[in-house]
Amino acid sequence: MLTRKQMELLEFIQKRMAKDGVPPSFDEMKDALDLRSKSGIHRLITALEERGFIRRLAHRARAIEIVKLPEALEAKGARTGFAPKVIEGDKTDPPRGAMTIEAAGALELPVMGRIAAGVPIEAISEVSHHVAVPGSMVSGRSEHYALEVKGDSMIEAGINDGDVVVIRSQGTADNGDIVVALVEGHEATLKRFYRRNGMIALEAANPAYETRLLRDDQVKVQGRLVGLIRSY
Template identity: 85%
Template sequence: MLTRKQLELLDFIQKRVARDGVPPSFDEMKDALDLRSKSGIHRLITALEERGFIRRLAHRARAIEIVKLPEAMEKPGFKPKVVEGDRKAPPKGAMPVSAEVMELPLMGRIAAGVPIEAISEVSHHVAVPGSMLSGRGQHYALEVKGDSMIEAGINDGDVVVIREQSTADNGDIVVALVEGHEATLKRFRRRGHMIALEAANPAYETRVLPEDHVKVQGKLVGLIRSY
């Protein structure tokens, strides 16, 4: 079953494809659904793809295949339609892009050091291998600021891939929201009714907080580094 917003977006895409022969841009989708940022559209697109209603195609800009429609939207004779964008084929000798490459919203910076204010706005999108997106659910990316996780192989300036979830096992590296307004990247440990947020750098002390002061917002599932 689709949510109201998912159904609205699928209907908007289907109508624009039927009218113009090309799918709408993320900006057009955002305006049509009256959303404040494109991150909301990205999440709706991902949800529709996971439920098998659409398929995003590699190597083509703004290319979406409508695989099926809900019963309420189905029309006689409906067939999936591939909509090609205007991206040119890669030049000869270029490395092919994997069909499993996905775009994730980069939500800004996350502190691997002293916590910084919580992050909620998308700065841009980054392409990541689909194999990095472990399990089902929403994913997003964050740029690391600081050096408190260097012994876990996470350096200042790295981009971490996070799967959204509200629980964690001991030893997981998580995005933790501290006291409702600070976000930090740390290793998670539960100690009774307390939560320890451990750095991976001896220069930083472990923070131990009451469990109701810490909210897990996601788990680290991948890392991207530029040289």
Template identity: 75%
Template sequence: MLTKKQLDLLEFIHKRVQRDGVPPSFDEMKDALDLRSKSGIHRLITALEERGFIRRLAHRARALEIVKLPESLGGKAGGFEPRVIEGDKPEATPPANALPVGHAALAELPLMGRIAAGVPIEAIAHASHNVAVPGDMLSGKGNHYALEVKGDSMIGVGINDGDIVVIRETEVADNGDIVVALVEDQEATLKKFYRNGNAIALEAANPAYETRVLPEDKVRVQGRLVGLIRTY
């Protein structure tokens, strides 16, 4: 069962697409539902997606596919044909590590859990599920995997809590690379990598976090950052 706001948004999108052939912008959705911010629209769209009424297409900029309509909006079993609609483009400038998705072919990567961008957490374990990423995001040879970022220590380079980072497996890194580092075979963290003699410095991109300096035998590079995915 949909809430009134969810039903109002679905009806507004449906009517605009039927009338104009294009969906309303997020600002228009916000104004139509008398919400204070677009974050409320994002929550409603997520709720509609979870309930199977719409589907977001990750490889197209804020595209929505209407999967079904409730009976109150004229929907019936087998009587509604899904239609892809294009939403407005992101207003904010993408972070430096984000790559444009465009219409590139997609690749499936295993999501290997969470990686700490803050205080190190448990080492990477097993894949929970796969995520689709643009094929042109996969740089160089070797295996790739994805991780969900937890924490804010890398916000200075545009990596936020909740982002998905794409990692190319490698055991070597150059100074300044952003890497997945395994500390003492127990903790995994996402940091800038610097080598100074026999010591390894793991540097955050947030002044609230101190740089960790460890003996080289206590740090193993697990991969290097090659891309970033953010859901708006």
């Protein structure tokens, strides 16, 4: 039996992973549950892990895998786990809950070079190679492409240097979306997107990086994160 707070946290993690393909940061969990400090989140995470609902992935900052959901969340039609949005690269035996490419029906996406998860780098628009991803990750008619991550500014969102992110091409974003943002027409970066007091905030998931505040005309959204391929 889960406590109310444990249930709220598990549902929040599940919804964020279904939406973004990556787990929320501890700060986002704290704010969502209206807790005063991250220590309360640590206790809830530990309790969920001890009860077998989640698993923390070794050597991954804030990386969490949902192992199962309680019946109350299953009844809501909740999706069980991180698998539909993340595939594991360079591993013989993926962890339980991870979807293999073969199991999902592979599609090839162009890898359009590297994207900075740190200081913005010059935008790259040429295809360097292709990568196979599960068809479920790119469902629908929208165009998709992939980018290799360079840097550690999104590490608390479970996005590491060398990972490949899958992006749905779109020109708009909602607050909290992880997006590919083109800054002043020539720099591309991967950040969380927010509108604040008439400005655009590009927020890192690493306290070592400051949030960038830019005018609306300085930022062009080029796509939203829908999944990632973990690199080992």
